[in-house]
Amino acid sequence: MILRVRKLDTYTSDGETLTKKKNFFVSLLAVLIFTMLFIIYTATAKGITLNINGETRYVTTHCRTVEKVLKKEGIKLGPQYIVEPSSDSIVHDGGKIVVKKLVPVAVIDGNKKKIIRVEVPSVLEVLVKEGIVLSQGDEIKANLHPKDGSMPYIKIIRQDMKVITLTEEIPYKTKEIKDYHLTPGSRRIVQEGSKGLKETKVRITYKNGKEIGREKIKTEIIKNPVPRIVAVGDRSGVFVSRGERYIAVKKMTMIVSAYTHTGNPTATGDMPTRGTIAVDPRVIPLGTKLYVEGYGYGTALDTGGGIKGARLDVFFESKKQALEWGRKKVQVIILKEI
Template sequence: MKKISWLVVIMCLTMIIFNQPLMKLGASLNVDTGITHYQLVVDGVKKDIYTFNKDINEILEKEEIELKNKDYIAKNIVDKKTKIEVIRCHEEFIEEKQEIAYEKEVKYDKEIKKGVRNIVEQGETGEKVIQYGVVYENGKEKERYVKDEKVIKEPKKEVIVEGQKEVIVVASRSNLTAKQVLTMRSTAYTHTGNRTATGTYPGVGTIAVDPRVIPLGTRVFVEGYGNAVARDTGGAIKGNIIDVFLNSKGECNKWGRRTVKVYILD
């Protein structure tokens, strides 16, 4: 022990004379001097410390370094030296406004043509205030979390009415649309001198129908015949059959009995 003590004294003197850290001299002589090399990093400033003291808190106290609030110490070994870094930690609170998207409600209406959409109640965005807690370490943001959230304006729901009524194009050049299409048997009749069931004299564009299938007064488009109005009835016209009016018996014979599509117009 006496030899080691005298050796330490000699090494200390050598350190003073040659400006060599005692720890390096000890390492070159393969002697454990008991001195620890610390690299202290505080507020971005590095400082090398050689000391017998192993208590980090005492080392910081001696260097007049104070830990505040949430400050903490990070310790690790770097290149055979103990790195002590003081992490300056603080928390701030910030507020941020955000929009709240409004919901959309779609209602369906069978009286409106399919594909038509009407906004009956305009939607409005809401607004909320979010308070964040932001944690900083050594001046850099480390963590962000939601501390509080408050709605300051409720969003208003948007209401849309969407048509469901089927629209059938009768002919590309006629600009007619139909709400229903019936496949029916058709015959033809001509002048009899009698009035129709609706009190008019028949003419081209008049058809006889079963009012239980097609109500009187209904506008239709008959395939191969054209536009017509259901104005008449007949004893043989029952169920899924129509009788179209033509100007002569010859035209009626030519028409004969056939299956046609009858478009019920809007």
């Protein structure tokens, strides 16, 4: 015997089945939940402004932080970028995110080089950012907008000055003096020489540690040099008369006349002889040894009324010799016995 089981449907009063009614309510509930979630999702969306290197656009996001917003928008950041506000800041509706690309700048301070990154670069901004202080005499060379595509740079040339004291020896000189008592050609040290000493203050100027100039400020003699004195045997200027040696003390050009015996003694009380010379005692003292060009050696032993100033009168034994001499302009040498 075969039994057949048949599912019995439950019917409502209006003829619909209970199962169909249940499915309808489930679907309606799902639509309501979706609608509510959509409303909530839309209500929680945040509208923000993105400024990327000066280009602005508006975006809607549900991201919580700046970092997640930029990541969702496909914006990749590197060390050459700066973000405002910071990447971990919370995003708020109506907020603004600014992304700027920093420009690399080579800062050369003296002999030190450093690469930094700044926004639109200016010399002042870089100096302040790096805490660079300039001193008097420092120079700045900069090219922040090179046209050849090379890296912008700021070069600071440091100038430094210092004063040093240099000590230098002053060589002594050797002075030779004639010594008529020494054998010709022989030498004798009269005084040993010693070097002097001087100090010179010098201002040295440096640029980036390299010397570029020196300037003498002051020189002071600390010790004067002492000359070395050497006596040299030399008799080339020695005059010899009757076994006596003389040296020239002074040379003059004078008018020389002649006279002979008058029967009167000289001003010194002796009778005149060959070698007696009349002088002006105010010019040549009596007793002075003389050498008269053309006449020879003599001694100032007489005076004369007409013998004044640069004039002499030489004695001859005869009138004829005196007349032959006449009046001449000759050289007269005053001698000193050695």
